[in-house]
Amino acid sequence: MAVSMKVTMTMANGNGGDSNGLKWHVGLLNSRYKYLTAETFGCKVNANGAALKKKQLWSLEPFASEAEEEAVCLKSHLGKYLAVDQFGNVTCDSEEREAGAKFRVVVNEDGRWALKNVARGYFLGASDDKLLCSAKAPGEAELWTVHLAARPQVNLRSVGRRRYARLSADQDEIQVDANTPWGEDALFTLEFRDGRYAVHACNGRYLRADGKLSEDCECLFGLEFHGGHLALRDPQGRYVSPIGSKAVLRTR
Numbered sequence: 001m002a003v004s005m006k007v008t009m010t011m012a013n014g015n016g017g018d019s020n021g022l023k024w025h026v027g028l029l030n031s032r033y034k035y036l037t038a039e040t041f042g043c044k045v046n047a048n049g050a051a052l053k054k055k056q057l058w059s060l061e062p063f064a065s066e067a068e069e070e071a072v073c074l075k076s077h078l079g080k081y082l083a084v085d086q087f088g089n090v091t092c093d094s095e096e097r098e099a100g101a102k103f104r105v106v107v108n109e110d111g112r113w114a115l116k117n118v119a120r121g122y123f124l125g126a127s128d129d130k131l132l133c134s135a136k137a138p139g140e141a142e143l144w145t146v147h148l149a150a151r152p153q154v155n156l157r158s159v160g161r162r163r164y165a166r167l168s169a170d171q172d173e174i175q176v177d178a179n180t181p182w183g184e185d186a187l188f189t190l191e192f193r194d195g196r197y198a199v200h201a202c203n204g205r206y207l208r209a210d211g212k213l214s215e216d217c218e219c220l221f222g223l224e225f226h227g228g229h230l231a232l233r234d235p236q237g238r239y240v241s242p243i244g245s246k247a248v249l250r251t252r
Contacts, residue, residue, distance in 0.1 A: 024060045024230065027052040027147035029195070030126045031140040038076035043093035045082065047126035052147055062228045063102045071118060072225060073101045084117045090124065090131035106138065111196055111222025111233070112145050114138035145195040146223050153189055155181035158242050159229055165249055171203045172213055174249040176242035196220035197232065209234045211243070211250030
């Protein structure tokens with residue numbers, strides 16, 4: 001998979017996003033550590049999933065050509081879109097992208113996402129066995145952790161530089177200067193930890209915010225969605241990007 005990020009990097013992997021970084025398979029975990037689930041029968045949706053399996057997989061897609069608004073839609077494993085009707089009921093029974101299926105991602109300070117339904121102006125939340133869209137401001141029930149359903153190893157590609165990341169010759173940094181992602185030096189593991197991600201290189205070291213690699217995981221990054229691409233952001237709100245003439249991967 002190559003991971004593509006508009007602001008910083010692009011990821012891509014056969015199980016994650018398409019080659020242009022426009023579609024991603026994710027799981028959404030609520031504050032009770034339950035996954036958003038599309039049941040196989042009856043087009044029912046709830047937040048009762050205990051693990052990230054087929055019914056908990058959602059395709060995260062930009063809504064039409066409105067990437068500048070960061071508008072997205074969520075499509076279930078059945079090919080139907082999550083939507084909110086005029087009465088505030090949450091549905092998942094249409095194969096068409098209707099107005100009620102349009103959500104805007106609002107990233108919380110702790111990295112969790114709130115999904116604001118554009119048509120209704122309210123936030124998607126979970127309560128007991130059902131989903132609601134009635135909160136004017138996101139609380140704990142309306143905050144979701146994004147679990148990227150990707151293969152363990154990914155390639156990282158900078159959208160701005162149009163280059164892939166690789167482990168440096170000294171194996172102490174990651175540089176974004178490769179035309180193609182070749183060999184194990186261009187493979188990285190995104191480790192899902194406590195709702196955030198650690199970037200693990202093939203030499204067993206972890207990416208720090210300052211761009212250096214360390215044996216211990218010292219920095220976890222939040223995941224964001226910008227115009228069809230994914231971005232990683234550190235706890236201080238700085239994005240992972242290739243910096244300087246050597247294109248060293250770090251936050252800024």
